Amino acid sequence: MLLSINPDHPEPRKISRVVEVLDKGGVIIYPTDTFYGIGCDLLNKRAIDRVYQIKHRPRSQPFSFICPDLTEISRYAIVSNYIYKTMKRLLPGPYTFILQGTKAVPKFMLTKRKEVGIRVPDNEIALSLVKELGRPIISTSAALNDEDDLPAHPGLLDEKMGHLVDLIIDGGPQGFEPSSVISLIGDEPEVLRRGKGDVDIFEEVL
Numbered sequence: 234m235l236l237s238i239n240p241d242h243p244e245p246r247k248i249s250r251v252v253e254v255l256d257k258g259g260v261i262i263y264p265t266d267t268f269y270g271i272g273c274d275l276l277n278k279r280a281i282d283r284v285y286q287i288k289h290r291p292r293s294q295p296f297s298f299i300c301p302d303l304t305e306i307s308r309y310a311i312v313s314n315y316i317y318k319t320m321k322r323l324l325p326g327p328y329t330f331i332l333q334g335t336k337a338v339p340k341f342m343l344t345k346r347k348e349v350g351i352r353v354p355d356n357e358i359a360l361s362l363v364k365e366l367g368r369p370i371i372s373t374s375a376a377l378n379d380e381d382d383l384p385a386h387p388g389l390l391d392e393k394m395g396h397l398v399d400l401i402i403d404g405g406p407q408g409f410e411p412s413s414v415i416s417l418i419g420d421e422p423e424v425l426r427r428g429k430g431d432v433d434i435f436e437e438v439l
Contacts, residue, residue, distance in 0.1 A: 235391050237403040240264065243361045252365045254400050260284060262375045262390055263362065264404035265299070266327050266355040267412050267429050269375040269390055271398065272299075276339065276368055284371055287397050289378045295342045297329050297350030298369040301360050306351055309337050309369065315420040325355035327429035329372075331416035352412060358404045374411070 238247045254261060258280045260273045271287060273280035275298050285292060300306045303320055310332035312320075320330060334342075334349040343349060352372055354360070363370050375390055387403040395401060413430035416423040424432045 234400045235387060235395070235403055236400060238358050240356070240358060240404045243358050248358075248361045248365055251362060251400060251402060255362070255366055255370065259399035260287070260397075262387075262394065262398055262401040263359055263370075264356055264387075264402060264407050265352070265359050265372065265412075266325070267410060268407045269387065270359075270372045271375050272362075272370040272372060274366065274368055275342065275371060278339065278341065281341070281371060284373065287377065287394070288373060290373075292341070295344055295349070296371045296373045297352055298342070299352045299354055299359055299363055299372045300369050301363045302353060305363075305369070306332075306353070309335055310349055310351055311335060313420055316417045319417060319422070320353075323430070323434070324353040325360065326353070327355065327410075327412045328352065329412045329414045329426075331414065331418060331425065333418060348416075348418065350414070354412075356404070358402060 236247060238244060251261060255274050258277045260271065260280055260283050262269055263272055271284055273284055303317060306312060329350045329352050331348055331350050334347050338349055375394065386406050387401055391401050411428040413428040413432050414426035416425055422435045424435065
């Protein structure tokens with residue numbers, strides 16, 4: 234099912250419709266500030282298992298997830314003063330931050346080092362979804378595996394992946410560039426992937 238939602242002013246009725254799908258363990262494709270992502274409720278293991286199957290991804294590689302704001306991040310990750318100030322400066326934005334996870338994160342979503350990847354995308358649809366759901370949503374590229382090309386238009390996503398998910402949100406065309414990935418473990422920033430977000434700023438932060 235393809236559902237069109239206004240990217241600037243998401244209609245509450247439509248957001249509620251998507252959240253109902255997520256709340257029942259559904260898997261969706263939704264827009265972010267980088268590209269379209271596959272998502273589901275962070276706390277629903279069965280739904281996450283479906284995402285692993287869609288992506289053909291090994292269970293040893295946990296997915297990142299999105300939160301609506303810094304307050305919510307502090308529930309799922311250990312946030313020092315330095316980390317808080319850094320994220321406050323850059324979020325919402327096209328960054329994935331690697332942080333130390335808390336007990337609120339399901340064990341199967343933690344790396345061996347108990348780390349997590351967290352995003353607060355600058356996208357009104359994505360933020361509206363996690364706010365109304367009240368729980369984080371998994372974030373991984375809307376492709377059959379991490380090496381595949383990413384369709385930027387929801388119509389192409391519907392043709393290619395519509396049979397694999399419960400709902401696709403049409404939030405308009407998106408880009409192809411992934412988020413920048415920065416580890417903030419130990420208050421020592423390390424750029425793990427250069428993407429859409431400006432990573433040169435970390436020279437100033439340091």
